[in-house]
Amino acid sequence: MSLCTMNESGKGRAILSAVASLLVVIPAAGQYPGQVSKDKKDIPELRSIAVLEWEGDLGKPKASRLVPVAVLDGGELQDGGIYLARPEPLAVVPQVEYQLEEDGKPTGLFDIKNAGQQQGSWVGFGSWKPMPVPHRPSAKELARVDLDDTQGDEPVLHRKHHADDGAAKGTGDGSKSGDEGGQGAPSDPDRPTLHKKTSGEDQSGNTGGTSGQGDTASTAPSDPDRPVLKKPQKSTPAADEGRVESVPDDTDPDRPRLKRGKATADAIEVAPTLMGFPQDLQQAVAVSDAKSRPAHPWDYAWANADDEAKMKASLEAVARDALGLNPRPAAAKSKRASTTKKTAQPAAPPAPVPLEDERYRVFELAYGSGATLVLSAHTDGPAAQQKFITIVAQPDLYGNALVLLKNVTDGAHLDEKPRMRLVDAVDALADNRGELLFELRGTTQRQFALYRVLRGAAEQLFVTGGGQFGSASSE
Numbered sequence: 001m002s003l004c005t006m007n008e009s010g011k012g013r014a015i016l017s018a019v020a021s022l023l024v025v026i027p028a029a030g031q032y033p034g035q036v037s038k039d040k041k042d043i044p045e046l047r048s049i050a051v052l053e054w055e056g057d058l059g060k061p062k063a064s065r066l067v068p069v070a071v072l073d074g075g076e077l078q079d080g081g082i083y084l085a086r087p088e089p090l091a092v093v094p095q096v097e098y099q100l101e102e103d104g105k106p107t108g109l110f111d112i113k114n115a116g117q118q119q120g121s122w123v124g125f126g127s128w129k130p131m132p133v134p135h136r137p138s139a140k141e142l143a144r145v146d147l148d149d150t151q152g153d154e155p156v157l158h159r160k161h162h163a164d165d166g167a168a169k170g171t172g173d174g175s176k177s178g179d180e181g182g183q184g185a186p187s188d189p190d191r192p193t194l195h196k197k198t199s200g201e202d203q204s205g206n207t208g209g210t211s212g213q214g215d216t217a218s219t220a221p222s223d224p225d226r227p228v229l230k231k232p233q234k235s236t237p238a239a240d241e242g243r244v245e246s247v248p249d250d251t252d253p254d255r256p257r258l259k260r261g262k263a264t265a266d267a268i269e270v271a272p273t274l275m276g277f278p279q280d281l282q283q284a285v286a287v288s289d290a291k292s293r294p295a296h297p298w299d300y301a302w303a304n305a306d307d308e309a310k311m312k313a314s315l316e317a318v319a320r321d322a323l324g325l326n327p328r329p330a331a332a333k334s335k336r337a338s339t340t341k342k343t344a345q346p347a348a349p350p351a352p353v354p355l356e357d358e359r360y361r362v363f364e365l366a367y368g369s370g371a372t373l374v375l376s377a378h379t380d381g382p383a384a385q386q387k388f389i390t391i392v393a394q395p396d397l398y399g400n401a402l403v404l405l406k407n408v409t410d411g412a413h414l415d416e417k418p419r420m421r422l423v424d425a426v427d428a429l430a431d432n433r434g435e436l437l438f439e440l441r442g443t444t445q446r447q448f449a450l451y452r453v454l455r456g457a458a459e460q461l462f463v464t465g466g467g468q469f470g471s472a473s474s475e
Contacts, residue, residue, distance in 0.1 A: 047072040048080060048091045049428050050124075050286040051437070051448065052100055052110055055278050059108070059128060063274040066110060066124040066286060068092055069437070069448045070462055072430060077450075077462045081122050088115040091288075092124030098286035102424065103363075104298040104434070106131055110286055118275070125273060277441075285424040285437060298425040298434050300364040300371045307399065312360055314401040315375045315391055316352070322408050323379050323387045325353040356380050363425045365434035365453055371395060372453050374422050374436065384411045390420040392436065392451070392458045405451070405458040415442040418469065423448075428462070435461060445469060 048071045054064035068080030068091035084090040092115040100108045108131055112124040302308040320326045327350055355377035363372045376390040392405040409417040418440040425434040428450050436451040436458070449463040460468075 045072075045430070046090075046290045047428075047430050048096075048098070048288040049426055049437070049450075050080060050091060050098060050288070051423055051439070052098070052284045052286045053274060054128075054282055055274065055280050058100075058282070058284070059130070061128065064110075064125070064128070065118070065274040066092065066098065066112065066126065067448070068122065068124070069464055070428060070450065072428065075429075077428065079464055079466065081464060085122070088124075089122050092122055096124075096288055098288045100128075101285045101287060101295075101426065104296045104425065104427075106295055107284070116273075283423050283439070285426045287426065289430070291430075293427075293430070296427060296432060296434070298363045298365065300362045302362075302371070307395075308362070310399070311371070311373060311393075311395060311401055312375075315360070315373060315393060316355065316358075318391060318393075318401065318403060318406075319355060319375060319377055319389050320353060322389050322406065323355075323377075325355075325379065356386075359422065361422060363434060363436075365425060365436075366432070372436075373401065376420065376422060378419075382411075386411045388419040390422070390438075392453065394453070394456070402456070404453065404456065415444060415469065418442040418446065426450075440468065442469065 049069045051067045051069060052064060053067060054061035056062035068083075068089055070077045071080045071083045071091055072078075073083075080089060080091040082089055092112055094112055094114055096112045098110045098112070099106050100110055109129050111126045111129065113126040115122055115124045117123070317326070356379060358377040359375070361374045363374070364370070365372050371394065373393045373395075374391070375393075376388070378386050378388040380386070387408065387410045390405075390407045391403060393401045393403045396402040407417075407420045409419055419442075421439040421441055423437040423439055426437050427433065428435045428437075433452075436453065438449050438451065440447045440449055440463070447464045447468060449468065450461040451458050452461045
């Protein structure tokens with residue numbers, strides 16, 4: 001993952017370190033709160049946390065946008081929507097690359113191409129691409145490498161050949177006399193033999209005429225019709241019919257001419273823009289880091305499947321009770337009931353009321369930290385009359401659900417107390433511990449908040465916008 005400017009090789013690993021190095025020239029009165037230093041070792045690492053929102057498929061979304069949440073700079077979380085905005089914030093500068101995650105596992109990359117404002121907040125637009133797959137050589141490539149290595153390791157002896165080896169080879173005693181005296185006769189009388197050119201021979205091999213150079217063989221063909229190999233010439237490209245080089249009877253040198261080709265002006269590539277909050281809106285955590293870090297999955301593995309079912313049923317009971325969905329106990333019957341009559345069989349308990357849009361997630365936010373459960377749901381009915389609940393809990397020592405945070409609101413008071421919608425867990429502080437990232441959505445506004453679950457408590461670590469427009473009650 002990389003908060004970076006993309007290089008030509010497409011690896012996307014030249015991260016915002018280049019941008020961070022430019023911070024040394026920013027005036028102290030600017031937005032940068034840290035200590036400005038020219039020493040590269042003192043430059044803080046940058047890590048940006050954002051939320052990618054899209055509709056459609058993740059690989060080929062109909063429209064998408066990236067909402068900056070926070071930038072970790074020098075160990076402090078800054079509001080990603082306004083941090084170092086010139087005019088766009090640092091988190092949505094074009095060519096910055098984000099890694100998309102689900103449960104801490106990388107699922108793809110998102111490259112920022114341009115940025116804009118929606119309802120007064122900066123968002124980034126760009127394109128999705130899959131994670132690069134490391135090249136694995138095929139069996140054919142491995143076989144070729146083995147063959148090349150085998151041939152390269154075996155020494156091969158070669159005999160040096162002379163011009164008269166062919167004449168002396170296979171002549172028996174004549175070859176010996178040829179070696180000693182150099183006058184061995186060729187076995188084939190019709191075989192052509194190279195001779196040194198004397199000063200009295202011309203290029204055609206005849207004596208007389210212009211004297212040639214010594215120790216050179218005759219190269220000129222005696223047959224004028226003999227074909228001669230020539231170096232291939234580059235073929236002339238076909239004429240471009242769409243391009244006008246000259247116009248007949250055109251006497252105006254300033255007359256404009258139409259030519260095919262790309263425009264030289266800098267054009268901004270506009271990516272599909274996501275507006276509003278469609279029904280099929282999907283969200284994913286996006287992280288851009290100046291340093292490559294190993295993936296840290298957040299999903300929790302239960303030792304016993306019955307424990308998971310028990311914890312989920314316990315949280316659902318808490319949610320129904322808070323939303324007023326649990327049936328009230330029937331009133332006690334009058335004591336005047338006849339004792340002579342046979343006692344009636346108790347009626348079976350009614351089926352629990354289903355929770356609408358129930359979402360249940362279990363995380364292991366740190367290695368060996370145990371399970372952290374998050375459940376959210378709402379009631380049925382008109383939007384203004386719906387009730388919403390979000391619960392964060394952990395198992396206690398007795399295997400019961402210990403509620404750490406409970407947020408309950410209704411459709412008529414969302415701007416006073418927003419609805420908490422879980423996005424995912426993310427390592428916001430780069431300390432190998434996960435935080436819970438929530439969207440705080442109201443009727444006309446929204447924010448994002450990070451919660452840290454530690455020592456039996458869920459505390460708000462960061463919220464965008466400088467202050468939460470609603471507050472969540474915790475128990």
